[in-house]
Amino acid sequence: MTxxxxxxxxxxxxxxxxxxxxxxxxxxxxxxxxxxxxxQCQLDAVTLSDALGSMxxxxxxxxxxxxxxxxxxxxxxxxxxxxxxxxxxxxxxxxLLICLATVVTALTAYGLYVYAVPKAAKWVxxxxxxxxxxxxxxxxxxxxxxxxxxxxxxEQKEQDKLQLRFDDLINKxxxxxxxFTHPPKMTLRFASDGANAFALADGTVVLTDxxxxxxxxxxxxxxxxxxxxxxxxxxxVMTNLVQTAILSITAAxxxxxxxxxxxxxxxxxxxxxxxxxxxxxxxEADDFAAQQLYSWHQSTEPLATLFxxxxxxxxxxxxxxxxxxxALDDRIETLRHYQPPPQPxxx
Amino acid sequence: MxxxxxxxxxxxxxxxxxxxxxxxxxxxIVNILLTIVTFGIYSAWAKVRTNTYFYGNTxxxxxxxxxxxxxxxxxxxxxxxxxxxxxxxxxxxxNPIAAIVCGLLLALALPYxxxxxxxxxxxxxxxxxxxxxxxxxxxNAYLNILVKPLAAYALIIASSFGFSALLMESHPVVAIIGGxxxxxxxxxxGYAWVMVGMASYVxxxxxxxxxxFSAELNMxxxxxxxxxxxxxxxxxxxxxxxxxxxxxxxxxxxxxxxxDVIDPETQMTSVFALLAGYLYMFFIxxxxxxxxxxxxxxxxxxxxxxxxxxxxxxxxxxxxxxALIITNLxxxxxxxxxxxxxxxxxHAQYMASATQLDGDLALMAVQxxxxxxxxxxxxxxxxxxxxxxxIV
Ligand SMILES: [Zn+2]
Numbered sequence: 001m002t003x004x005x006x007x008x009x010x011x012x013x014x015x016x017x018x019x020x021x022x023x024x025x026x027x028x029x030x031x032x033x034x035x036x037x038x039x040q041c042q043l044d045a046v047t048l049s050d051a052l053g054s055m056x057x058x059x060x061x062x063x064x065x066x067x068x069x070x071x072x073x074x075x076x077x078x079x080x081x082x083x084x085x086x087x088x089x090x091x092x093x094x095x096l097l098i099c100l101a102t103v104v105t106a107l108t109a110y111g112l113y114v115y116a117v118p119k120a121a122k123w124v125x126x127x128x129x130x131x132x133x134x135x136x137x138x139x140x141x142x143x144x145x146x147x148x149x150x151x152x153x154x155e156q157k158e159q160d161k162l163q164l165r166f167d168d169l170i171n172k173x174x175x176x177x178x179x180f181t182h183p184p185k186m187t188l189r190f191a192s193d194g195a196n197a198f199a200l201a202d203g204t205v206v207l208t209d210x211x212x213x214x215x216x217x218x219x220x221x222x223x224x225x226x227x228x229x230x231x232x233x234x235x236x237v238m239t240n241l242v243q244t245a246i247l248s249i250t251a252a253x254x255x256x257x258x259x260x261x262x263x264x265x266x267x268x269x270x271x272x273x274x275x276x277x278x279x280x281x282x283x284e285a286d287d288f289a290a291q292q293l294y295s296w297h298q299s300t301e302p303l304a305t306l307f308x309x310x311x312x313x314x315x316x317x318x319x320x321x322x323x324x325x326x327a328l329d330d331r332i333e334t335l336r337h338y339q340p341p342p343q344p345x346x347x
Numbered sequence: 348m349x350x351x352x353x354x355x356x357x358x359x360x361x362x363x364x365x366x367x368x369x370x371x372x373x374x375x376i377v378n379i380l381l382t383i384v385t386f387g388i389y390s391a392w393a394k395v396r397t398n399t400y401f402y403g404n405t406x407x408x409x410x411x412x413x414x415x416x417x418x419x420x421x422x423x424x425x426x427x428x429x430x431x432x433x434x435x436x437x438x439x440x441x442n443p444i445a446a447i448v449c450g451l452l453l454a455l456a457l458p459y460x461x462x463x464x465x466x467x468x469x470x471x472x473x474x475x476x477x478x479x480x481x482x483x484x485x486x487n488a489y490l491n492i493l494v495k496p497l498a499a500y501a502l503i504i505a506s507s508f509g510f511s512a513l514l515m516e517s518h519p520v521v522a523i524i525g526g527x528x529x530x531x532x533x534x535x536x537g538y539a540w541v542m543v544g545m546a547s548y549v550x551x552x553x554x555x556x557x558x559x560f561s562a563e564l565n566m567x568x569x570x571x572x573x574x575x576x577x578x579x580x581x582x583x584x585x586x587x588x589x590x591x592x593x594x595x596x597x598x599x600x601x602x603x604x605x606x607d608v609i610d611p612e613t614q615m616t617s618v619f620a621l622l623a624g625y626l627y628m629f630f631i632x633x634x635x636x637x638x639x640x641x642x643x644x645x646x647x648x649x650x651x652x653x654x655x656x657x658x659x660x661x662x663x664x665x666x667x668x669x670a671l672i673i674t675n676l677x678x679x680x681x682x683x684x685x686x687x688x689x690x691x692x693x694h695a696q697y698m699a700s701a702t703q704l705d706g707d708l709a710l711m712a713v714q715x716x717x718x719x720x721x722x723x724x725x726x727x728x729x730x731x732x733x734x735x736x737x738i739v
Contacts, residue, residue: 008409013715015475015556017410049413052396053370055403056411066476068410088396092373101380102685108383109684245436 001026003078005069009034012064022059022067022075028082030059037065043082051089117246118239118277125238126181133182133238137202140237144189144198144206152188152209159188162212162221166205169225173292184232186225188212195310197224199231201238215306223289223303230288236281243277286331290338304335358707359660364699366404368689374400375688391422401695402472408708413473416723424723428731435732453732458488461736463725469553470720477715483552491548492736499537506533535577539569542643546738550651556713558654562647572642576635583631587624630673637669644739648702657706664701671697 002025009020009032020034028043039061047060056072057079069075091097152159166186182203195211205228215221231237290300311328378393395418402414439449462485469479511526543564553560641663648661675690729735 010410010476013476015477015711015713017475017709049403050399052400052403053366053374055365055400070409088377092377094373097380098373098376101376104383105376105379106683106685 003074005071005075005078007067007069007071007075009037010066010068011036012066020067022069024075024078032061032065032067037063039063039065043079048079048083051086053092113276117243118280121239121242121246122235124242125235128238128242130182133201133203133235136237136241137182137200137204140198140200140202141187141204141206149189149191149208151190153190154188154209154212158212162186162188162207165218165221166225169222169229172296173229178233180229180233181235182232184229197228199228199237201241203232205229205232214309217302217305219293219297219302220306223293223300223306226289226292227285227303230285231281233288234281234284236285240277240281282331283334286335290335291340294338294340300335300338304332307332307335357705359703359705360408360708361703362699363406364404364692364696365406366400366692366695368692371400371692372688375691376685388422391425392418394418394421401691405695405699407474407704410475415471415473415478416467416720420720420723421727424725424727425731427724428727431728432731454493458492459485460725460728461492462488464729465549465552465736467720467723467726470718474555475713477556477713478718480554480556480716480718481552482554483548487548487552491544495544496541499541503530503533503537506530531577535570535573536566538573539566542569542738545736546643546647549736549738550647554716555653556715558711558713560651560653561655562651564647564650568646569643572639572646575642576639579635579638580631583634587627587631591624633673634665634669637672638665640739641665641668647739654711656711657704657708660703660705662701662703667697667701 002023005022005024007020007022009018010016011018018034018036020032020037023031023033025031030041030043030046032039041061045062049055049058049060051057054073054076056069057076058069059067061067154162163186166184170184180203182201184203184205186205186207189206189208191208191210194208195214196208197211198206200206205225207224207228211224212221215224286303289303293300293303307328311332374396378389378396381389382393395414395416398414398416402412405412435449435453439446462481462483465481465483469481472479507526507530510529511522514522514525543566547562547564550560550562644663645661648659651659653659671693675693678686678690678693
C-alpha cells in the first residue's frame with residue numbers, strides 16, 4: 001500500500017519553493033515528484049531533521065534538495081512506522097519519566113539550596129584570604145559610622161571594665177579549645193535607635209551603649225557577647241557573602257531569559273535565600289551561646305531574659321517569615337528548653 | 348490594518364508558533380534531569396534541543412526556521428565562558444585595582460563579543476535553506492557600543508553638573524532647577540542618540556543570505572519614547588505618594604522608617620502598607636519596561652526592510668505584553684519554577700502573533716552564503732556575563 005504526501009521542495013542553498021509530491025511505499029521506498037527535481041531512494045538514504053515533540057520532519061535528499069510536507073502529521077506517522085523512534089524522543093514523551101524527572105529536579109534543587117550551598121559557602125569562606133575579611137570588617141565599621149553610629153558615650157572607666165570582661169571571656173573560651181580564625185575584638189558605639197549588637201567579618205563585635213544598658217546583669221551581657229562570638233566562630237559574615245554570590249549566579253543561570261522576568265526571580269530567590277540562611281545562622285549563634293552559658297552557669301536563662309527585653313523594646317516586629325532574625329519568641333523558647341549535647345563520659 | 352507608504356506588495360505573512368506547553372514540558376524536564384545526572388555537561392545538548400524546538404515551531408509562509416548549532420560547539424564555548432567567569436570573579440574580588448582592570452577589560456571586550464555573538468546567532472539560523480548573517484564591522488561596533496554611550500554619559504554629567512556648579516554660588520535655585528532640567532533633557536536625548544546608533548548598527552548589519560536588512564531610524568521617536576517612559580515613572584511615583592497621604596498612611600510609614608514606637612494594632616497595617624507599596628513599585632517597573640519595549644520594537648520593525656522589498660511589522664500592545672509577562676511571572680513563582688516551560692511557550696506564542704512580514708516572500712530568490720559559524724565562545728561569554736545587547 002502506498003501513500004502520497006503533498007508539500008514543497010526547496011533547492012539546495014536557495015530559498016525558491018517548488019510544489020512537490022512524495023509517494024511513500026509500504027517497504028520504506030520514497031519517490032519524489034516535482035517539476036524541478038525528481039528522486040527516488042530508500043528511507044535510510046535521506047537525512048531526516050531531528051525528531052523533537054510533534055515537529056514536522058523534513059527530508060534532505062542526497063542531492064541537497066529538501067522536502068517539506070504540508071501535512072506534517074501524516075509524514076511523521078509514516079516515518080515512525082519505518083524507522084526507530086530515537087531514545088531521547090521516547091524519554092521526553094514518557095509520562096513516568098517526566099514525573100520522575102520532576103521529583104528528582106525538585107529534590108535536587110531543595111538539596112542544593114538547603115545543604116550544598118551552605119556547605120560550599122562555608123568551605124569557600126574558610127579558604128578566603130584573611131586580608132579580605134579584615135578589609136571587609138573595616139569597611140563594615142566605617143559603614144556603621146556613616147549610618148550615624150558615634151563613639152561610645154559610656155564613661156571611660158566602664159568601657160575599660162567591659163573590655164576586660166570581654167578579654168576574660170575570650171581567654172575562657174580559648175582554654176576550652178574554641179578556636180577563632182580572626183582574633184575577636186570588641187568595639188562600643190553609640191546609636192540613637194536602641195539596643196543592638198553585630199559581628200563583623202574581621203571578628204569585631206560591636207555593642208551599642210543601649211545594649212550594654214539593657215543587658216544590665218553580668219550574665220546577660222555575657223550571653224549577648226557569646227551570641228556574637230558564635231557568629232565570629234562560625235565565620236557567618238563571610239559565609240553569608242559567599243552564599244549570596246553563589247545563589248545569584250546559579251539563579252541567573254537557571255532562569256536566564258530576555259523579558260526581565262529572570263532578574264525579578266533572581267532577586268526574589270536571593271532575598272529568600274538570604275533570609276533562610278541568616279535564620280540558620282542566628283540559631284547557630286544562639287546555640288553556641290547557650291552551650292557556653294550552660295556549661296559555665298548551668299542556665300541559659302540570662303540570654304532568654306535579654307531577648308525578652310529586646311522583644312519588648314523593638315518597635316516593629318515583622319512576622320516571622322519576613323524578619324531576618326527568626327521570630328524572637330521562637331528563639332526564646334528554644335533557649336529556655338536548651339539541652340546540652342551528651343558529653344562523652346569517662347569510665 | 349497596517350498601511351505602508353512604500354510600494355510593497357500587499358501580501359502579508361504572519362509568524363505562527365506551533366509549540367505546545369505539555370509537549371515542551373516533557374522536553375524541558377528531561378533536559379534538566381539529564382543535565383543534573385551529567386553534572387551540567389548535557390546542558391549544551393539541552394540548549395540545542397530547546398532552541399531547535401522554538402526555532403522549528405516558528406513558521407512563516409509555510410516554512411519553519413532551523414537552529415543549526417552543534418552541541419559540541421556549545422559545550423566548548425560554555426566551558427571556556429564558565430572558566431573565564433570564575434577567573435574574572437576571583438580576580439575582581441582580590442583587590443580594588445584588579446576589579447577596576449577586570450571591569451575595563453570586560454568593557455573593552457564587549458563590542459568584540461557582541462559582534463561575534465550576533466554573527467554566530469545569525470549564521471546558525473536558517474530559513475528555506477538560506478542562513479542569516481551579520482556583517483557589521485568591528486570599528487562600528489566600538490563606535491556604537493562603547494564610544495557613543497561613554498560620550499553620552501560624559502555629556503549628561505558634564506552639562507548638568509557643570510551648569511549647577513557654575514551658578515550654585517550666585518543663584519542656587521536656578522542652579523538646581525536648571526541642573527535637573529538639563530539632566531532630564533540630556534538624558535532623554537543621550538538615550539535616544541545611543542539607542543538609535545546601536546539599533547541601526549545592529550539592524551543594518553544583518554543579512555538574509557546576501558540580502559541586506561536596512562533601517563533608517565529617527566532620534567526624535569526614541570526621545571519621545573524615553574520622555575514618555577520617564578513621565579510615566581514620575582506620574583506613577585507621584586500617584587503612589589498621593590495614595591499614601593490620601594489613605595492616611597504617611598504617619599505609619601514615617602514611624603516605620605524612623606523606628607518610633609507604634610502600637611501593635613497599627614503594626615499590621617503598616618506592614619501591609621509597606622508590602623503594598625513594594626508591590627506597586629514592582630508593578631510600575633514592569634509597566635515601564637513593557638511600555639519601552641513594545642514601543643521601541645514596534646517602531647524599529649516598522650522601519651526595517653529586507654532588500655527593500657520585505658517589510659517587518661510588529662504589533663505589540665502594552666496591555667497584551669504586560670498581561671503576558673505578569674501572568675508568566677506569577678505562573679513561574681506559584682509553580683516553584685516548574686511553570687517556566689509553559690511561560691516560555693506562551694512568550695513565544697505572543698511574540699510570533701505580534702510579528703508579521705509584508706511583501707511577497709515567494710518573489711525573492713535568495714542564495715545562501717558559504718560562511719560557517721565558527722565557534723560559540725562569544726555566544727556563551729555573552730550569556731555567562733549577561734551582557735546581551737538589547738536593542739528591543
Ligand atoms: Zn545574631
